[in-house]
Amino acid sequence: MWENLVVADLRCNELQGSIPIPYPEMWYFFISNNKLSGEISPLICNVRSIQMIDLSYNNLTGFLPQCLSNLSGALEAMSLQSNNFIGRIPNLNGNFCALIMIDLSCNKLHGPLPRSLCNCDNLEFLNIGNNQIKDVFPSWLGSLLSLKVLILRYNRFHGLIGEPAERVEFPALQIIDLSQNIFSGSLPSAYFKHWTAMKAFETYLSSYIGDAIKRAWIFSSDATFDYSMRVIAKGIQTNYSKIQGYLTLIDLSSNNFSGAIPEAIRSLKQLKLLNLSNNILVGSLPPFLANLTNLEALDLSQNQLSGEIPQELTQFTSLAVFNVSYNRLTGPIPWLRQFATFENNSYERNLGLCGTPLSRKCRDPKGLPPSTPISEKDHDSGSAMELEWKIACIGYASGLVIGVVLGNWLITRRRAQSLVKNFGRRKQRRRR
Structure with missing residues (x-):
């Protein structure tokens, strides 16, 4: 009887000890959010037909078995996040890679990314954030035409992000997080031109990214599997247990990017969240950012931007978070639409800025609110x-x-x- 078991869902319990070895014919093995410890036994590689493995949120340690590459022909989803794995990411050297989702985030993995990942033609989701990976920008992943989510945050990626090698690079990309690395040089404007999924959505988008691999419900209504991620959204760390199909995000913060904000970014009209904070960006705050009409959060803080805040940016209607603090901006703060909702911390440490909501008044009347309460009018007339x-x-x-x-x-x-x-x-x- 047990030999015929194809789905094991043991998530969110108090299980302790080592990982139980799945039965040879098992397809779906979910054992996340427990208290399991020890290493992954190489015997797990004998389960040749397994399609989904979720060992996340345990206390597992040791190296990842190199034989995991033997599973790549059938394995579609592998989530090992939030453990204590060390060493290098195994190569996926199988004849065929069926992986659609890989999550190795929040471990202690090091070394470069294995280039064998480019054999995974169906890969949609790759998250290796919060590790110790030391490498340059993996431009070779741009050939993966299905890749929607790429999270490399909090590692040791470094160097310039040069010109794309091909005419089409990351065409399906909706979410990219390169924050808290050591990238340098100009922002990757040449790549912005290729990210077509951020320019216009297809009408057939699923409700959630990852709907394509939800097939375990055939055996159990509770045995579903969703992509999840942890990113900085709207100024705070946010955990997405599911990722909405319309979500688009670029986070290049906390690197050493320099130069001006490139005009190529204006074409990414579907962007919801843009974070370029804590870099060395210079120049003015460009009016063409107003072209990002769906933007909900814009963080340009802790750079060296100068000049005035363009009046064109008051055209935003969905902007909930706006942060230009710790720059060198000057002149009056606009006071229209969404800008009437932003508080002092959006503008702090810009010694040349004036007007509401700051206490520093402007000599130029443009820095004052266009409409004031009646009591203030009376006071003004008096x-x-x-x-x-x-x-x-x-x-x-x-x-x-x-x-x-x-x-x-x-x-x-x-x-x-x-x-x-x-x-x-x-x-x-x-x-x-």
Whole structure:
């Protein structure tokens, strides 16, 4: 009886000890969110027909068996995230790679990415974030026409991201997270031109990324498997237990990217989240960012951007998070639509910025809100009348002072002339 078992779903229990070895004919083996420890036995590689393995969120250690490559012909989903695995990622040297989903994030894996991954033509999801992988940007993954999610965050990737090698690079990519690495040089504008899935969605998009491999429900309504990820979204770390099919995200933050924000990014009209913070970007805040009409979060903080915030950016209607703090921006802050909702921390440490919501007032009236409450209008009109009255008083007082001075001068002059005349007459009389 047990030999015919094809689905084992032991997720979210208190299981301890080593990993039980699946039966040879098993297809789906789910044992995540337990307290299992120890290493993965090479005996697991004898289960040649297995299609999904989920060992995530345990306390597993040791090296990943090199024989995992023997499973690549049938294995479609492999989730080993949030354990303590060490060493290199095994090569997938099988004659055929059926893998659609690979999640090795939050371990202690090191070394370069195995180039054998480019044999996985159906790969949609690759997450190796939060490891110690040391490599250059894997441009060779661009040939995978189905790759939708690429997460390399918090590793030791380094160097320039050069020109794409082919005419088509990452055409299906919707989510890319390269944050917290050591990439340098200009932002990869040449790649932006190829990311067609971020420009316009297809009408047949699934509700969630990964719907294509949900087949275990045939045997059990609870035996479903979803792609999951952990990213910085809208300024906070967010755990996605499912990934919406419409979600698009670019996170290139916390690297050493330099230069200006390239105009090529304006074509990615379906972008929801864009994070370029904590780099060395210079130049002005480009008005063409307003072309990203679906943007919900824009983080450009901790760079060296200068100039004014363009009024064109007030065209955003979905923008919930806007952060340009710790830059060198100047001038008045726009105060229209979504910009009327952003608080001080969106603009802090830009010593040249002024206007609401900052306490620093602008000399230019453009920095003031276009509409103010009635009480403020009354106050303003009262202040204006008071100012006019003071000016009038100053005018009257000035005229009075000038009049008194002129009057005294005329009186003094006439008295002097009179004295001269009287003195002259007396002198003539004495001579006579």
